[in-house]
Amino acid sequence: MTLITIGLLALITFTTRYLFLEGKLPLRLGPNVKQFLSFSAPAVLTAIFVPILFVHEQQLDISSTNAYIWGGLAAVMAAYKTHSVYWTIGFGTAAFLLSGNLP
């Protein structure tokens, strides 16, 4: 049963990824739709990472003891200044670990 479920999950994930790459699908995208879709990457990725920083166990956590916020702040500054994935993860994680261990 587990294997069947895994197979079905694979099918669902693949379908969501592949569906609109299929050329036979009768669908033409106008310039407005394309312009709208150009916002999808920043919008989706933001909606994934922001709750990781601010919401823990379904509670809004904006206290100074929330290491995720300090780490996130450092990561945002590093990303803005350097445009480098390495520096962003490195600097952010350092700030996250340091602020998590403060008294």
Place this chain on the structure above:
Amino acid sequence: MLPLSLAVVPWGILFGSLAIQRGFSGLEAQLFSAVIFGGAVQIVTVELMAEGAPLLTVLFSALVISSRHFLYGLSLREKLRTKPLRWRIGLGFLLTDELFSLSGDRRAYRNNYRLYYALGAGGSFYLAWNAWTALGIIAGAWLPDLTDLGLDFAIAATFIALVIPDIKSLPILVCVSVSAILSIIFSIYAMELGLVVAALVGMSVGFALQKLRQVR
């Protein structure tokens, strides 16, 4: 693309160890990563299956979490729909958040060189994801709960690295801000479709602002 392969480290370890702790065999855990190849969807469905949730609940949750990929497919449709089937299937299977974030360039997927580049990037995420899952499976059998270590922060940091350099105009800034605020509200109320709704509203506001500025 190398830094992004490093970025799947926390996801892979998190998933591998979680699956072991929820009573899945090592083989089953590895199979998840080999055939599904998705971070959030694997973590959520493993939890649901371990709780003995009905099959339909598991499948529907997977569909909801994966529905953001519809946006990715739509965005890349004009670039990929005329390519040969093997390319569409291959790149479709590999179309993760990370690969999509590398697809913003106007020239992406345009010629064979670009296609092989995308295949290399997506393929390296795939190999890394499976290698780190294996490590998580091994580590999960030996170590106590790795899920409390704050590995998820590294996931957030990766996405920050992908989003921030992309904020090049006021409409994108507004779009990102609206998505951010809504995603917080929706996740407090644990809305299953929250991620996609937050993104869609953010995109709409950003798009409307861009249109307004073009008119003036």
